[in-house]
Amino acid sequence: MRAPLSSPRPGWRPGRLRLLARNPVVYWVVALAAASWCAVLVAAAVPTPPPDPQTVWITDRDVAAGSPLRTALRQIHAPGALVPDRVLVALPGDARSARPIGAHEIVTLDDVAGASTLASEEAAVAVPTGPTTPPTTVGTTVVLVLHPDPFGIGPAGPATIVSGRVLATTDDQVLVAVARTDLIAVSAALQFGSASVALGK
Numbered sequence: 001m002r003a004p005l006s007s008p009r010p011g012w013r014p015g016r017l018r019l020l021a022r023n024p025v026v027y028w029v030v031a032l033a034a035a036s037w038c039a040v041l042v043a044a045a046v047p048t049p050p051p052d053p054q055t056v057w058i059t060d061r062d063v064a065a066g067s068p069l070r071t072a073l074r075q076i077h078a079p080g081a082l083v084p085d086r087v088l089v090a091l092p093g094d095a096r097s098a099r100p101i102g103a104h105e106i107v108t109l110d111d112v113a114g115a116s117t118l119a120s121e122e123a124a125v126a127v128p129t130g131p132t133t134p135p136t137t138v139g140t141t142v143v144l145v146l147h148p149d150p151f152g153i154g155p156a157g158p159a160t161i162v163s164g165r166v167l168a169t170t171d172d173q174v175l176v177a178v179a180r181t182d183l184i185a186v187s188a189a190l191q192f193g194s195a196s197v198a199l200g201k
Contacts, residue, residue: 141200146189
């Protein structure tokens, strides 16, 4: 006489299999839950690809504050994970170091005095000047005071303050670099309301 077959594992009952077979809704709920869990495990196991390499400017030697940068820098391809924020994309001909920079450092906009170039996250806007516009030079940190328009099309409510950096100046306007996230608000104020330049801190 054969000994009775043991259960596949403790707690397993054939009735559970029959329950799934007789209840398609329960079967598909269990199947979808299992598939979702497998998808989560697979996604967690796939590594996130590193950022693309970028072309950056680095110093060939130690650079003192106020020194011209044109002859002290060279371009290299750096791994994206090593590239800092506000990296210098294009080198202005009149660029000078705003602080002492060590050899082989990646140069950012904050390292450059009078940087007349845009970072990848910036956009340029031309703001008309007026009697109250303060004197500015290239590289000056400013704020744009955005005033709402009377028709409710542009910025609403009290004046909005947006930080910026002077790229160029003419007799009737100041070209200012602003964050791309502020571009819509600035453009709306320039078109439907008004915007003025003030010195930043």
